[in-house]
Amino acid sequence: MHASRxxxxxLIACAAASGPAGAQGQPPSDAGAAPxxxxxxxxxxxxxxxEAAEGTGSGEWTVPPMRVYGSLAYDxxxxxxxxxxxxxxxxxTANIGGNTYLYxxxxxxxxxxxxxxxxxxxxxxxxxxxxxxGDTLANDKGVRQEQFxxxxxxxxxxxxxxxxxxxxxxxxxxxxxxxxxxxINFQRSNYGFSQRYRPENGSYNLVGLYDHRxxxxxGFRAKQDSxxxxxxxxxxxxYLTLGASYNRAHSEGLVDDSRFTTLVGxxxxxxxxxxxxxxTANLTRTQELGVAHTDLQVLxxxxxxxxxxxxxxLTLTGTFRGLMLREHELDTVADSIGGTLGANxxxxxxxxxxxTVGLNxxxxxxxxxxxxxxxxxxxxxxxxxxxxxxxxxxxTSGNLGISAxxxxxxxxxxxxxxxxxxxNISRPWRISPQSVFxxxxxxxxxxxxxxxxxxxxIRGPLESINTLLNTVSxxxxxxxxxxxxxARASLSDSSEIGGGxxxxxxxxxxxxxxxxxxxxxxxxxxxxxxxxNQRPSDLRNDPLLAADPVVQTRSSGxxxxxxxxxxxxxxxxxxxxxxxxxxxQDVLKQPGQLLSIPDRETRLWENRLDWNIGRLExxxxxxxxxxxxxxxxxxxxxxxxxxxx
Numbered sequence: 001m002h003a004s005r006x007x008x009x010x011l012i013a014c015a016a017a018s019g020p021a022g023a024q025g026q027p028p029s030d031a032g033a034a035p036x037x038x039x040x041x042x043x044x045x046x047x048x049x050x051e052a053a054e055g056t057g058s059g060e061w062t063v064p065p066m067r068v069y070g071s072l073a074y075d076x077x078x079x080x081x082x083x084x085x086x087x088x089x090x091x092x093t094a095n096i097g098g099n100t101y102l103y104x105x106x107x108x109x110x111x112x113x114x115x116x117x118x119x120x121x122x123x124x125x126x127x128x129x130x131x132x133x134g135d136t137l138a139n140d141k142g143v144r145q146e147q148f149x150x151x152x153x154x155x156x157x158x159x160x161x162x163x164x165x166x167x168x169x170x171x172x173x174x175x176x177x178x179x180x181x182x183x184i185n186f187q188r189s190n191y192g193f194s195q196r197y198r199p200e201n202g203s204y205n206l207v208g209l210y211d212h213r214x215x216x217x218x219g220f221r222a223k224q225d226s227x228x229x230x231x232x233x234x235x236x237x238x239y240l241t242l243g244a245s246y247n248r249a250h251s252e253g254l255v256d257d258s259r260f261t262t263l264v265g266x267x268x269x270x271x272x273x274x275x276x277x278x279x280t281a282n283l284t285r286t287q288e289l290g291v292a293h294t295d296l297q298v299l300x301x302x303x304x305x306x307x308x309x310x311x312x313x314l315t316l317t318g319t320f321r322g323l324m325l326r327e328h329e330l331d332t333v334a335d336s337i338g339g340t341l342g343a344n345x346x347x348x349x350x351x352x353x354x355x356t357v358g359l360n361x362x363x364x365x366x367x368x369x370x371x372x373x374x375x376x377x378x379x380x381x382x383x384x385x386x387x388x389x390x391x392x393x394x395x396t397s398g399n400l401g402i403s404a405x406x407x408x409x410x411x412x413x414x415x416x417x418x419x420x421x422x423x424n425i426s427r428p429w430r431i432s433p434q435s436v437f438x439x440x441x442x443x444x445x446x447x448x449x450x451x452x453x454x455x456x457x458i459r460g461p462l463e464s465i466n467t468l469l470n471t472v473s474x475x476x477x478x479x480x481x482x483x484x485x486x487a488r489a490s491l492s493d494s495s496e497i498g499g500g501x502x503x504x505x506x507x508x509x510x511x512x513x514x515x516x517x518x519x520x521x522x523x524x525x526x527x528x529x530x531x532x533n534q535r536p537s538d539l540r541n542d543p544l545l546a547a548d549p550v551v552q553t554r555s556s557g558x559x560x561x562x563x564x565x566x567x568x569x570x571x572x573x574x575x576x577x578x579x580x581x582x583x584x585q586d587v588l589k590q591p592g593q594l595l596s597i598p599d600r601e602t603r604l605w606e607n608r609l610d611w612n613i614g615r616l617e618x619x620x621x622x623x624x625x626x627x628x629x630x631x632x633x634x635x636x637x638x639x640x641x642x643x644x645x
Contacts, residue, residue: 089121369407520567527560
């Protein structure tokens, strides 16, 4: 930062500290109580005796108490990208901030901070893009140097009133964010404001917000502006919310400009505990003004109703949905309207009857179609049977559905019948007062027969599809003082009986726990492993696909994280250690397909030491990771001295 800017900052600070004098007034009736021991511009208290001395009065002011804080920090980073580049960087950062209020707390709250950072960095290797050191060029010694400002500011006007106003500003740099492990340096700027209003009777709330974001880096600059407003109100059995927003995002130097506008309304009507109706209307417009122009407008209306009296066996449901879609650039038109009515009736604690009917009407540029559908079913859940510590359950269900489609290009009549029967058995064992192990096994046999006039014309009569699903699982749980453990393994096997001989297997294993080893030491972790094996149906009754070979697919994935924490390492107070190992790996095995390169951090080993001595903070972090198939190692060190507060 140029030295010529410091007098300006000093002048602004002096002006803010002195400020214009004004007469003290009483807070508004809705401002709320305010503390009397702090203030930015506050009248001087009269001397003892209750009367102001001659020559003093509202024109004299005391210097307000102001909370001032700051820090001075050094960051050192060293990174190595295997086979490409090695880089080191150094940062010196000075921060100062404060907060107070103007006149009285109910008038305005003020807070802000500013930071000056000086950085210098070096890099070597064939791929110096691994670490980007800003836009400045290297000097004669091959060292890149840069200075930049960061800071925040916030003003709240009438914060305790019914009409608070807030204004904020923030500028950050990715290099000063210790938690952001990014190899690209970029700067972020954000400013905006918000205004809220609530009437004295509290009948509604209104809020408006504006926000501007600007992100710049090496070779790019992206901007985003957003405005939104919301209103919510309620009366009697009604609750209404209305919202509107506008967003625009564009990048300099690129033909990239997108705009998104939305209007949303939601209404809830609950005249009694038995009836509730929720309706939502949504209008959106999406515009892309880049290389490919698009202008899409969508209007949606949906409503869901529920009727159920207390202790009544009958439950009624209803839905309605309407859609209008217009795409002006491609001249696309699509309209849809539909609704359903449903009923559930509990005959007793075991038997439930269900029924639904629906109608859907579609209008598009290529043709129109109407769909009428209905279904009826029954579900029976048997009573649980207990014997010798085992718990046995069984159920059966059946459903019959009919649908008819009429259109210019398609006419179809379809009937579908589905029957299921299943049972399961489980047995828990108490290993210790804190440990339980349980086994569960189950079977479900389902049969489906579908008759479609359209499918008969293409493939001929369809056969019934019968599927047998077998499941088995084991679960272990342990809870005690300072420890919890959970482990579960499950296997699902689904086979098609006859027909296409489709087969699907899923193996899943989960392990998690939290263990404490004395004072300040703990180990937490979780691990998930999943493996699938899938063989699709032969589809021999389809003349178009009968000649295609059946491809069997296998996939596996593992994800886990283990974290060890210890306080007071080697008995040193406030010296903390953290070690974290994370794994995320997916493998796909399919004949004739190449394995895809990972696009994320698949492995990580992070070790960190933190030590606080009064206002002195130090941190040391070593990261060994693999990202995008490449090994990336980094070492980071920080020492920071805090002031004030």
